[in-house]
């Protein structure tokens with residue numbers, strides 16, 4: 001029987017992983033990526049012996065990456081070295097308080113007790129809440145299309161449902177578990193993992209700190225871009241055709257069924273199935289329908305990233321460190337209500353060279369420094385705006401005791417929301433598509449199968465179950481299962 005041909009629009013993590021799954025299931029797959037390299041937001045910048053990940057810096061739920069290799073009859077350990085990072089992070093506050101968030105429960109409980117003895121119980125209850133949410137979602141929301149028919153076993157997972165806190169507001173739920181302002185700010189940070197504000201997100205996002213604490217934070221030897229390199233290698237082994245510089249400008253269709261794509265250079269590729277890995281909001285325009293770009297108010301946050309190659313080695317630094325702002329509520333008000341870069345941003349400093357010396361040229365450190373930024377179209381991010389934002393980022397770092405490294409910078413690059421948006425074709429540079437504010441936004445993301453056109457499917461962070469690397473891989477599993485079910 002002739003193989004059914006699939007074209008995947010976009011070679012991000014979602015596109016590559018769905019291509020691997022479909023090729024392993026016997027389909028003939030072509031991936032068209034508009035950019036110069038694969039990986040989408042998981043990308044790399046190399047200069048003078050420094051190697052920087054320009055996107056993700058932390059992996060959770062590593063077994064989901066392993067499942068992808070297993071689907072192709074391979075073992076992850078033959079391709080990648082997955083390394084646990086402990087402590088998970090260092091937290092630094094403007095009042096001088098600093099501590100490490102360690103995976104060692106006895107050590108962490110001791111830190112919590114020092115901060116606020118009553119919060120030991122609060123931490124245990126908060127983790128139990130996250131565990132319950134995880135039990136409810138792990139085989140339902142995370143593994144299936146939204147609003148799919150419930151299975152007979154689904155009723156039994158409801159026994160885990162945390163009815164008291166399951167439907168509330170995230171920040172208020174954190175406050176109901178912790179008294180220490182330091183711990184409240186720490187746990188309030190987690191909705192930013194999906195580009196959202198703790199003050200507007202549902203309490204169900206408490207599953208994120210649970211997943212990170214229980215299953216750990218992970219790193220890949222050589223940098224996270226090794227994941228992309230290994231996916232490309234695996235896809236090639238399975239016979240996937242991979243093209244960069246292949247910008248898809250339209251999806252062809254007739255009588256309600258897609259039948260191929262057209263590229264910017266005029267080339268057409270005939271296909272029985274099309275999977276969209278680019279932002280789902282661009283699909284209507286590619287189909288020749290009215291564009292349904294996500295409006296400003298619905299977008300998740302973007303980020304401002306400085307990549308610094310430092311000539312000096314900094315042994316006192318941790319792999320991950322968070323320098324909190326003085327007023328978190330004001331920061332999120334600026335990001336989501338005023339839609340401006342924060343006057344006092346919380347700054348994340350990632351130093352993979354603390355765990356892996358292969359990313360630096362002998363001496364020195366490779367630093368990824370990031371602050372949250374609004375996903376606006378009208379922000380030009382010209383030289384002056386970058387310089388002002390850089391001043392604010394480094395003022396926060398300096399005031400919190402970060403060493404002055406200005407004279408030790410060997411290489412530097414900056415990724416603004418505009419650059420992120422242009423490079424990956426993301427409205428305003430919104431990293432996670434729509435934000436997760438409110439129950440509906442968090443749980444009813446665009447479906448993995450198009451409702452109007454047969455043969456058209458979606459994969460990646462802008463579709464179900466949402467953004468973040470393991471979730472994107474889960475979406476590839478959901479999408480490929482739907483394809484096997486509806487397009488045998």
Ligand SMILES: Cc1cc2nc3c(=O)[nH]c(=O)nc-3n(C[C@H](O)[C@H](O)[C@H](O)COP(=O)(O)OP(=O)(O)OC[C@H]3O[C@@H](n4cnc5c(N)ncnc54)[C@H](O)[C@@H]3O)c2cc1C
Pocket residue numbers: 009010011012013014015032033034035038039040041042054055056057058059060246247248249277278279303305420423424425431432459460461462467468469470472
């Ligand atoms: C700065 C930053 C930090 C992050 N940190 C983390 C982290 O620590 N942990 C974590 O889990 N996640 C993190 N993320 C999020 C994570 O990177 C994304 O959720 C994930 O990589 C998204 O993958 P994707 O395949 O859905 O989309 P993308 O990576 O956006 O891939 C889509 C691809 O489609 C291509 N494309 C779009 N339109 C077309 C077209 N018309 N024709 C051809 N190609 C097209 C784009 O060029 C792009 O390569 C971060 C992201 C960024 C930017």
